[in-house]
Amino acid sequence: MADVTKETLDALAARLTEVEGYLHIDERRGDVANLEAASAAPGFWDDAAHARDVMARLASAKDDVAGIEAAQAKLDDALAAYELGCETEDEDLLAESADLAESLEKDLSELELSSWFTDELDHGDAIVTVTPGQGGLEAQDWCEMLFRMYQRYCDRRGWSVTVNDAEPGEVIGLDRAMFTVSGKNAYGMLRAEQGVHRLVRISPTDAKKRRQTTFAGVEVLPVLPDDVEVEIDPNDLRIDVFHAHGHGGQGVNTTDSAVRITHLPTGIVVTCQNERSQIQNKAFAMGVLKSRLYEMELARRAEEIDELRGPKTDIGFGNQIRSYVLYPYQMVKDLRTGVETGNVDSVLFDGDLDKFIVGYHRWSTGGGGQQ
Known part of the structure; x- marks a missing residue:
């Protein structure tokens, strides 16, 4: 000013x-x-x-x-x-x-x-999962770029981040990243990021330097307070354990500490491998499973699939909430609110997301998005 x-x-x-x-x-x-x-x-x-x-x-x-x-x-x-x-x-x-x-x-x-933020869960912590969508191997690179962007955003806001699962991609990037964000209004703020994110750039792996469009999906769930009860029948669970691996394929330890829980009635699968022990990994995975089942129950009761997560869509063309264009021009634009910036580096590399997140919440409460 x-x-x-x-x-x-x-x-x-x-x-x-x-x-x-x-x-x-x-x-x-x-x-x-x-x-x-x-x-x-x-x-x-x-x-x-x-x-x-x-x-x-x-x-x-x-x-x-x-x-x-x-x-x-x-x-x-x-x-x-x-x-x-x-x-x-x-x-x-x-x-x-x-x-x-x-x-x-x-x-x-x-x-x-x-x-x-009118829901009590808005004021609490969040579980964020980033997964690659359309775009082949480069979508895994995009997944890692978003993961780093959110880490920097959390640093800017003074929130703490615990990485729960970071599965390396086949060649580059990550096949999945799941992390818990702890801080004031973390869930309320970050639920603005839920949806499909689109990247347009010159392919870093293409010798002909052609333009590539890739997608990644972001899911945001609340960390449920202890007083929220979600009943799960142990007979509905399949629990698998396996060796945990770090980014790039290095072994974290020599024991089967990583845990994958499958909820058979719904098909929900939750994996955690970044905690120190199998017990810790299982406890966290169960917490995520409860959050997802709680979300589904809210959606069922309200008869609105977008109660917390928004409607399910393919992680690909036509479903993006935000575009990040690096070529032939530079711009980040939220397609819901119209908020945009030409300073792509400040967003992707410095985590400067407040203008988009504040813009989303102003738009969603009827105050308009573009500022």
Whole structure:
């Protein structure tokens, strides 16, 4: 934001007021007081599961209140610097006001996102799976590129990533990548990425340097809280164990620590091989299976196959949600929202995805996508 005007600051103030309303900030302040009182009660930690739930709700309420208060302080500082800068014709103060306004705009986008996440699962962790689609071996390279892009995006947001399965491709890339993302609103944010992603570029493996189009699919599932029950009949499971392998085919260990679980009634297959032991791999695979079965049950109850994952489509032509074009021009464009950028490197190599993810959530809540 190179320049700042009174109209700009007034618009930010109005936006802040709207966000306060979305978040019911006065109620959230009351929640903080009530939950703090509850956490100080004798015997609070006697029920550990209940105590953890209360503390998580308290942390969330405090974050909302602190975010609004910090935004209000930043707005006050921006207004003060602007008014004094206009009175004294001090360019440094006007520049400071512009910087504060730009920072405040980003803060408000974050607060707006929180207000759009109405499902409790939105505020929790996510399990992301990337699989190659049409495009032959190069789709496996595209799968790995997306995997790296999401790792960088998570780094930018301060989220932690645990790689659960990264199966090497036949020649290049990955045949599958599954990882858990832990952080505030991780699932709510990342469900914007669910769908087919299309890459257009000069083939790095073609001696004739022809243009190649490849596809990869991204699935995003919530990590279910402990209090969500999903019943699974052990007789419905086939559990296979095998040697775990690292990227490139190197043996991770000499024991059958990797686990593949097949749910026979649905045909769902979950593989995990990156944990230290067979027990850990099995526990994680069961967690993913429960998340997928939970998702299916929600879809069945709502009679909407896109309750969490969106409609099933082939990972190929005509089904992409976003295109990444490296040749003959450079552009990343989300086909749902119209949000686009010509800075492809910032997206693929620096993980600069916020404009697309925020744009998706604004679009999905009726606020429009292109900014």
